[in-house]
Amino acid sequence: MISVRNIHKSFGAQEVIRGVNFEIARGEVVCIIGPSGSGKSTILRCINGLETYDRGEILVDGQKVDPKARSIIGVRTQVSMVFQRFNLFPHRTALENVMEGPVYVKGVPRAQARREAEALLEKVGLSAKFDSYPAQLSGGQQQRVAIARALAMQPKAILFDEPTSALDPELVGEVLEVMRDVAAEGMTMAVVTHEMSFARAVADRVLFLESGTILEEGPPEQLLRHPSHPRTQDFLHRVINPMD
Amino acid sequence: MSDFLAKSATYLPLLMEGVYLTLVVTLFSVVLSTLLGFVWAVMTWSRVPPLVSISRGFITIIRGIPIIVQLFYIYFVMPEIGLNLTALQAGIIGLGIAYSAYQAENFRAGIEAIDKGQIEAAYSIGMTDALVMRRVIMPQAIRIALPPYGNTVIMILKDSSLVSTITVAELTRQGQLIAASTFDNMTIFTLVALIYLALSLPLTFLTQHLERRFSKA
Numbered sequence: 001m002i003s004v005r006n007i008h009k010s011f012g013a014q015e016v017i018r019g020v021n022f023e024i025a026r027g028e029v030v031c032i033i034g035p036s037g038s039g040k041s042t043i044l045r046c047i048n049g050l051e052t053y054d055r056g057e058i059l060v061d062g063q064k065v066d067p068k069a070r071s072i073i074g075v076r077t078q079v080s081m082v083f084q085r086f087n088l089f090p091h092r093t094a095l096e097n098v099m100e101g102p103v104y105v106k107g108v109p110r111a112q113a114r115r116e117a118e119a120l121l122e123k124v125g126l127s128a129k130f131d132s133y134p135a136q137l138s139g140g141q142q143q144r145v146a147i148a149r150a151l152a153m154q155p156k157a158i159l160f161d162e163p164t165s166a167l168d169p170e171l172v173g174e175v176l177e178v179m180r181d182v183a184a185e186g187m188t189m190a191v192v193t194h195e196m197s198f199a200r201a202v203a204d205r206v207l208f209l210e211s212g213t214i215l216e217e218g219p220p221e222q223l224l225r226h227p228s229h230p231r232t233q234d235f236l237h238r239v240i241n242p243m244d
Numbered sequence: 245m246s247d248f249l250a251k252s253a254t255y256l257p258l259l260m261e262g263v264y265l266t267l268v269v270t271l272f273s274v275v276l277s278t279l280l281g282f283v284w285a286v287m288t289w290s291r292v293p294p295l296v297s298i299s300r301g302f303i304t305i306i307r308g309i310p311i312i313v314q315l316f317y318i319y320f321v322m323p324e325i326g327l328n329l330t331a332l333q334a335g336i337i338g339l340g341i342a343y344s345a346y347q348a349e350n351f352r353a354g355i356e357a358i359d360k361g362q363i364e365a366a367y368s369i370g371m372t373d374a375l376v377m378r379r380v381i382m383p384q385a386i387r388i389a390l391p392p393y394g395n396t397v398i399m400i401l402k403d404s405s406l407v408s409t410i411t412v413a414e415l416t417r418q419g420q421l422i423a424a425s426t427f428d429n430m431t432i433f434t435l436v437a438l439i440y441l442a443l444s445l446p447l448t449f450l451t452q453h454l455e456r457r458f459s460k461a
Contacts, residue, residue, distance in 0.1 A: 050364055050368065076368055077369070083361060100379065105371055
């Protein structure tokens with residue numbers, strides 16, 4: 001479904017991604033973990049063309065991701081994204097945020113888009129918040145609207161870029177629950193996260209990224225409990241026992 | 245006072261002919277400067293290097309030359325290269341172009357105030373540049389740009405008096421002509437000043453009203 005082949009990317013003189021390769025199969029949930037600055041978010045942003053890459057190739061369903069070509073629109077309608085800072089449209093209600101893509105990008109009739117948006121907001125537990133503006137919602141609620149907005153495009157995959165990192169700790173759970181439900185329905189997902197419990201419970205595979213390369217990958221039980229690379233061991237130790 | 249009113253009654257019909265042209269010049273200059281200013285702002289926003297250079301260069305040049313000189317240039321120099329314009333046309337085009345530089349800055353400030361994250365979110369659901377502009381940036385940028393836009397419109401109204409220098413018989417010019425033949429400077433220029441004030445006050449109130457309404461939403 002998603003093929004990332006030998007991707008390189010530099011910001012100025014700094015090479016932030018140094019030859020990354022991985023595949024995500026249809027229906028697979030892949031969590032990408034690693035220290036900040038390791039290039040996790042950048043890779044995600046390359047997959048839907050929000051960021052350009054210097055070398056290598058990314059394919060989504062066999063189609064090359066080229067941020068400068070018109071074909072990028074097609075890629076983006078198939079691969080939605082959920083952002084760390086939610087990025088809802090502040091001048092539109094929850095319902096309008098969810099309807100925006102279907103109505104204006106896909107040309108779905110308004111009434112139908114509205115019904116679907118209502119169903120999606122109910123699904124993420126926000127049936128009472130249809131007409132609320134983002135500023136009137138908590139961070140957790142905003143992120144759930146953002147997930148509904150991503151689902152409304154009926155994408156083949158969703159990219160989650162640290163979806164709970166900007167949330168107060170007590171709001172993290174409600175977002176992870178929604179993500180788990182989405183995964184359970186068979187959505188292909190790439191999730192950049194620091195939530196190891198989510199990775200353990202939901203991921204099919206975990207990638208550990210450091211300094212722009214994948215140091216280690218494997219099923220969550222193996223990678224999170226018995227990492228083989230000393231850098232992975234060190235990182236996991238620090239995430240799980242921050243006070244040590 | 246009654247003397248002032250009596251004399252005003254004589255001069256007002258003549259001054260009203262000038263008011264008509266003042267309003268024509270203002271209205272068309274506002275429209276032209278808005279359209280052009282929007283084009284410059286979008287060119288700057290496009291991040292396409294040649295477009296950015298053209299719009300930035302244009303804005304810099306226009307802002308560095310007095311409007312009155314720009315008017316002279318269009319009205320007196322253009323005919324020498326074969327472009328003949330009536331005084332009214334030259335006035336509208338001159339003011340419109342001059343103020344497009346200021347309008348562009350108003351719009352640019354509005355566009356740049358929009359959080360980049362939302363714009364990325366809009367791209368991420370497959371929106372084109374045009375759609376991002378129309379559905380995400382414009383509705384919010386207009387609210388932000390409205391107060392400075394209103395002020396610019398008021399300035400265009402007042403600066404429409406500059407076209408008197410290229411023989412357009414708008415309010416200021418009309419006042420000068422009557423004053424030259426009657427020597428009643430006091431009455432005439434008091435009237436001219438009051439008329440400009442009467443024209444600009446509604447605009448000031450409208451701007452304040454819209455500002456309040458938009459800031460609530």
